Amino acid sequence: MAAASRLRYRGAAPRNVLVLGLTSFFTDISSEALTAVLPLYFVLELRMTPLQFGLLDGLYQGASALVRVAGGLVADARRGYKPVAFVGYALSAICKLGLLLVGSVWAAIAALLMIDRLGKGIRTAPRDALIAQSSEPSRLGAAFGLHRTMDTAGAALGPIVAFAVLAAAPGAYDAVFVVSLAVALVGLAVFGLFVENRRDRPERAGSGASARARLTAVLASRRFLTLVVAGGLLGLVTASDALIYLLLQGRGAVPPTLFPLLFVGTATVYLILALPAGRLADRWGRHRVFLAGQGLVLCLYGLLIAADLSAAGIVACVALLGAYYAATDGVLAALAASILPEDHLTTGLAIVGTTTALSRLLASSLFGALWSWRGPTEALVVFGLGLLCTAVLAAVLLRVARPWTPATAA
Amino acid sequence: MSRRALLFAVIVAFCLGGAGAYVRYAAQRGSPAALVPQPSPGSRQTPVSDPTPFLSPGESSPAGPLLVFRHTSLDQHNGVLGIAPLSDPAAPRFVARLRCERVHMAAGRGVCLTADRGVFTTYGAVLFDQTFNPVAELPLVGAPSRLQLAPDGTLAATTVFVTGHSYATVGFSTRTSIIDLDTRQWLVEDLETFTVRRQNQPMHAADFNFWGVTFMPGARRFYATLGTGGETLLVTGDVDARTVEVIEDSVECPSLSPDGRRVAFKHRDGGLIGPITWRLWVLNLDSRRRHPLAETRSVDDQVQWLDDEQVLYALPGGAERPAVMDQWVVPADGGGEPRLFLPQAYSAAVVRGDPDRGSAVSLGQGTEVPKPKPAR
Numbered sequence: 151m152a153a154a155s156r157l158r159y160r161g162a163a164p165r166n167v168l169v170l171g172l173t174s175f176f177t178d179i180s181s182e183a184l185t186a187v188l189p190l191y192f193v194l195e196l197r198m199t200p201l202q203f204g205l206l207d208g209l210y211q212g213a214s215a216l217v218r219v220a221g222g223l224v225a226d227a228r229r230g231y232k233p234v235a236f237v238g239y240a241l242s243a244i245c246k247l248g249l250l251l252v253g254s255v256w257a258a259i260a261a262l263l264m265i266d267r268l269g270k271g272i273r274t275a276p277r278d279a280l281i282a283q284s285s286e287p288s289r290l291g292a293a294f295g296l297h298r299t300m301d302t303a304g305a306a307l308g309p310i311v312a313f314a315v316l317a318a319a320p321g322a323y324d325a326v327f328v329v330s331l332a333v334a335l336v337g338l339a340v341f342g343l344f345v346e347n348r349r350d351r352p353e354r355a356g357s358g359a360s361a362r363a364r365l366t367a368v369l370a371s372r373r374f375l376t377l378v379v380a381g382g383l384l385g386l387v388t389a390s391d392a393l394i395y396l397l398l399q400g401r402g403a404v405p406p407t408l409f410p411l412l413f414v415g416t417a418t419v420y421l422i423l424a425l426p427a428g429r430l431a432d433r434w435g436r437h438r439v440f441l442a443g444q445g446l447v448l449c450l451y452g453l454l455i456a457a458d459l460s461a462a463g464i465v466a467c468v469a470l471l472g473a474y475y476a477a478t479d480g481v482l483a484a485l486a487a488s489i490l491p492e493d494h495l496t497t498g499l500a501i502v503g504t505t506t507a508l509s510r511l512l513a514s515s516l517f518g519a520l521w522s523w524r525g526p527t528e529a530l531v532v533f534g535l536g537l538l539c540t541a542v543l544a545a546v547l548l549r550v551a552r553p554w555t556p557a558t559a560a
Numbered sequence: 561m562s563r564r565a566l567l568f569a570v571i572v573a574f575c576l577g578g579a580g581a582y583v584r585y586a587a588q589r590g591s592p593a594a595l596v597p598q599p600s601p602g603s604r605q606t607p608v609s610d611p612t613p614f615l616s617p618g619e620s621s622p623a624g625p626l627l628v629f630r631h632t633s634l635d636q637h638n639g640v641l642g643i644a645p646l647s648d649p650a651a652p653r654f655v656a657r658l659r660c661e662r663v664h665m666a667a668g669r670g671v672c673l674t675a676d677r678g679v680f681t682t683y684g685a686v687l688f689d690q691t692f693n694p695v696a697e698l699p700l701v702g703a704p705s706r707l708q709l710a711p712d713g714t715l716a717a718t719t720v721f722v723t724g725h726s727y728a729t730v731g732f733s734t735r736t737s738i739i740d741l742d743t744r745q746w747l748v749e750d751l752e753t754f755t756v757r758r759q760n761q762p763m764h765a766a767d768f769n770f771w772g773v774t775f776m777p778g779a780r781r782f783y784a785t786l787g788t789g790g791e792t793l794l795v796t797g798d799v800d801a802r803t804v805e806v807i808e809d810s811v812e813c814p815s816l817s818p819d820g821r822r823v824a825f826k827h828r829d830g831g832l833i834g835p836i837t838w839r840l841w842v843l844n845l846d847s848r849r850r851h852p853l854a855e856t857r858s859v860d861d862q863v864q865w866l867d868d869e870q871v872l873y874a875l876p877g878g879a880e881r882p883a884v885m886d887q888w889v890v891p892a893d894g895g896g897e898p899r900l901f902l903p904q905a906y907s908a909a910v911v912r913g914d915p916d917r918g919s920a921v922s923l924g925q926g927t928e929v930p931k932p933k934p935a936r
Binding site: 190315316318324325331332333343409523525 | 675
């Protein structure tokens, strides 16, 4: 394809990456606008108990993680990153239309939110594969960094859009659903019209391999397996941001009116640092930046263990958390993409993402259990020591990892 | 390429234009808060903002017990504090300046839990006097859930949901606090700081959650729910000693009868994954016997006692108007049938006045607004 060389590299960012970033920008405005008002809608308007949807959230995230691998397998088998991701984006848009129509039927709302999560699960890996395929191998970190910046900017804007709508039309949650649907459709249009499906080479004979054969082939690579294990183990000792915010609230006596600023602060730091962190990763080494990110979490744990926090301490914690995401989320995808063969790119990205997501889900329950059993400081000490050991182990393991050679891919 | 750009422009124009038009329509169609009467600037005072006597001295039954509630119709009065004589609840009047998620009153003092929806939604407890004038406001840390005043009007207990936010969802926890209505300050910021005892043994757990306080008449003592490890325990507590003691299990959101001898509560039935359902029960505190009430629908509310024989509770108005709550009443002895008591009302509470002070509630001046249209 003649356009390939043009797309592959032009200026700071390949066009396809920019367009994918724009898609995520709109999609995140849409979904975060919704999630920002759903608790209010459920608790204050429909008089539901937070417990009723809180319980399901964990289940959804688990299901989403599993669907991600299935989406990856299909995308690789058909070498159709774009169609699979499109289905994922479309499912989430349909869910917003559904919310508008079903009213308050609890089971229907639960089913729709499930579909939204599944859509997210399906699209994530093929989208990351498209990003990887659209950028120079030496600039993968920067490409993922740019995408995460735009993605997070959308996530930060979403709640603002939602509450601007509620300010204009108080109590009109259906108007928020309509705006969310409209923005989701714009995102879908950006994706459908402007993203180019990467298909540089004709299909190979091996691309039609069975799902099982494909999984075996991906996991047969020791370098990839090392990365999956390292990512999974590190996830197991990383407390979720929700828990960090709860700890901050307890330690630093954050006034309730300022509580939402913790989320906004983290997102802002993340979106500012994502691109520089990606560039640094390309230059200095992706595994090093990824490990440095774990060091930031260790510092965060340390600050939280050091009892009462001043305002500056709270700001430092929020900055550390945002920097951690900048140094790890996109960088891990870049790291995986750089050692995966093209044939298994989506499947591999999905496996890394799923492992990390599931291990962090488990970590949340683990941290919660420790907190209940012994207290927050004890939970932090256990997680801190665990993270220190795991990070040292990961440093040893990852140092060995080098770009995947074609010989091992076959 | 340019055709693609054109198609994109059409889609964007259609989506954003449509969304904009819908928001404008929503803002004008009589959505709740937008239409709460505001004093129109620059013009002469309109009747709705004119403080007219809520009930003039000569009017009927000013001394009788009252009902206060959150009005839930889908019109301009949504959320507005409603007042009605208990003898004629179908003739409500409204206090436009108080918009409450939950409201309760006792002995001439009231509390209104508010949600100020904005980019950052904030919550507060507005303390008001017998003329429905706000006298103080305290910030709340989450969405209001329960509110109950002591019968003598000296204490108020609030329960709020401390939920997650858009970027991350924390499970669910509650915070229950007590306000001293004499000093207008928090007396207890978090009930979880109290010492808990069960069968005379100290009890510890990090997952303690309190909710649904109900005060005993004439004492600074209360009943409440303690949730821990999947159990929902009935506790009795002492505000000054800062202790609570477990006395029963499987009791949620207790509400003490006016005679102080029975507790009405909701009892959870199953539903680990599907919707949770609650049935209404009554526990006799002397015999420790309990029985279900005739209401078979799921009720998620802290019920109120209409009198010593009947309890009052809220139910959603059905699938076509889920955000509209209605007040129902059912006999407390387990017999009879539920009957619709007051449509378009939530958080209804009976204001009986303080027998010790020998006077019923004085109504004073309220800001009256016209009676709303019936529900759609």
